[in-house]
Amino acid sequence: MVDTSLGIDLNVTPFHKTDDTPMNNDLTRMSLENKKLREKLTTVWDKNNTLQNHVNKLMQDHELLVNNLNKRKFVECEEGNTSGRTETLHQGSLKRPNEGVTRVYRRTDDPSDKSMVVKDGYQWRKYGQKVTRDNPSPRAYYKCSFAPSCTVKKKVQKSVDDAHLLVVIYEGVHNHESMEKEPDDTSNRRLNSPMEMLKYDEALVEQMANSLRRNPDFIEDLADAISSNILEYDLF
DNA sequence: CGGTTTTGACCGGCGC
């Protein structure tokens, strides 16, 4: 049997007890050890799948929460517009989402980097910085250097979930050419299409799961949790 | 010296 999902050859030599030569004894022992190893690997693999499913579920829950929050803001805005409060709400802070607003995710290799510089080919002038309630890392506000003729703004803030991820929100469209070609390196990559974002999310989940698997403390905690669960189960 | 960044103050919307 070859387990391709793990990429490991788990072939076990068939055990036929024909004679008791030292060579056959060794083979028997190896087969038994192979069997044990295969069982252990299966257990670890199952637990890994459970963990990965859990991480996936958490990510989905978070996504749903964010979507619901955005939807609620949009509904409030729509309701405000139909109840005669058009002027104030149109110019207020509750803007209709995705109206000239682009959200871009960029990966940074150094999560401790506080500069939050995002090379996108345009020149920007920082005009403010604020710590928001939902995120401990500050949000930086930029205007296009061609202002006031170009009114494009952008907000840059680290993702609350992943310090490696910068969330850039562009508002408006430039009425001029960019200064330079956009860099196409992997450390500062744009993720615009939904498919790209989905793939990136999957890669993130995989990365999180891998880092957890490499963490001896986590393995130890996991083993403790499992063994305590088994003990509790045995008691009942 | 001119452009950019920093940072506290201010403003307007919103919920209670």
Place this chain on the structure above:
DNA sequence: GCGCCGGTCAAAACCG
């Protein structure tokens, strides 16, 4: 009306 919060302003500091 008041407090909270996100967004913007503007003076001072900084830098090339």
